[in-house]
Amino acid sequence: MADILVLGATGFTGRLTTRYLSNHPQRAEFTLALGARSRDRLEKLAKEIGLGEDVHLIQVDVTNAEDVERAIEGVKVVINTVGPYWRWGTNVVKACAKLGKGYLDLSGESHWMARMISHYDYLAMKTGAIIIHSCGFDSVPSDVAVFLANKTLKTLVDPNTTIERTDTAVDVKGTMSGGTLSTIMTTLEEVPKEELRLGSRDYVLSPGITGCASPPMRLLYKLGMSSSPMYGSLWIMGSGNRRIVQRTWGLHQLAALRGGPEEKALAYGPDFVYDEFLAAPNRLTAIVVSLSIAAMGLALLLPPVRWLLKLLRPPGSGGDDETLEKGRMLFTSITTSSPDATGKKTYVRTIQRGRGDPGYLLTSMMLGEGALALVLERHNLPALAHQGGILTPMSALGEVLIRRLESNGRFDFESEVILTEREESRKSR
Secondary structure (H helix, E strand, C coil), X not given: CEEEEEECCCCHHHHHHHHHHXXXXXXXXXXXXXXXXXHHHHHHHHHHHCCCCCXXXXXXXXXXXXXXXXXXXXXXXXXXXXXXXXXXXXXXXXXXXXXXXXXXXXXXXXXXXXXXXXXXXXXXXXXXXXXXXXXXXXXXXXXHHHHHHHHHHHHHCCCCCCEEEEEEEEEEECCCCHHHHHHHHHHHHCCCHHHHHHHCCCCCCCCCCCCCCCCCCCCCEEECCCCXXXXXXXXXXXXXXHHHHHHHHHHHHHHHHHCCHHHHHHCCCCCCEEEEEEEECCHHHHHHHHHHHHHHHHHCCXXXXXXXXXXXXXXXXXXXXXXXXXXXXXXXXXEEEXXXXXXXXXXXXXXXXEECCHHHHXXXXXXXXXXXXXXXXXXHCCHHHHHCEEECHHHHCHHHHHHHHHHHCCEEEEEEEECCCCCCCEECX
16 A cells, blocks of 8 residues: 555654655655544645645554554555654554564654563564664664764774774754653653663663673763864763664674674674763863753652643644754764774774754654665665564664765765874775
């Protein structure tokens, strides 16, 4: 019936994703369907965007497992924008795993993803389903940072080079939608505390393999090996992004143990750790922001504060087009190699730029290009994608997604070896 189904098409991110796909340069090469709970709202959306009759409109209740299976039975790939995923996402993942479909979401809910991996990873591998969580601002840039740095090290230094650590400074300008706020509230009010505790463990998403302990949280962060040191604060998305990167690490490490040169080229190495922080102009600002974020987290534990925020940002709300266009993201990562036989370490600087609100406008593009990679370029995807299972953006889509985002015109990627102050840096892209 359709190559791609956008679930939650009438929500804020769903509308942006629908608009992006409906105006895509390759629009003639894929068929599109939209799914939502309300038929009236679907028809209104189709009229507002100017969709043709070739776009299928599917009324579906994601709380009804049979309804979900009927809706996705005739499609190849599902983009699921219906959150909070703890509340609404399980039936969709289950159906895609059972029926062997492609699936992408923008979840940042590690506790829920851990449950999905436990319940449906094996089934997805058996059916060939490709399930990709966190295929938006959570956590594509973080996953790309290490993936590109690893490629740069192995291409320009030595194929056997491994990574000791990657540190990322995030500079971002964006908005918070009602859906994001709803996810935070659901996590605090509905998820059992024990489930949250288990879901916050280091390497909780890694496939049965645990690496080196992650650096502890702190008030002040620093990124060295740049023209001038960058300082930063706690970053609310940092821990969730790290867990996705850790799953990519684990999947590639296991594949390298039983694979050949191609699999070994993707492995980061046994010493790898990842850290991420929010960039700040100076040390004092960084400390103040860290304390503010900690205070905000404590305030959210108070029911009156949550009640007020729900009134201010109801689900489905978000910024207008002008506000979304003013957003941006800049990820600056320094990757340190494990020492070679002489004790020398090599450093790689990886920079990612995005023009537009990262959490919504750019996320809709990441989701759209990820889905198109599954539909139009499946033959070019990494080996893990052909095995199926619950994967990550880089383990499933790799270079294909990066190339597609570059072609989009909103994203830039750079990765270079930093040798010494006297030697010229070398770029792999």
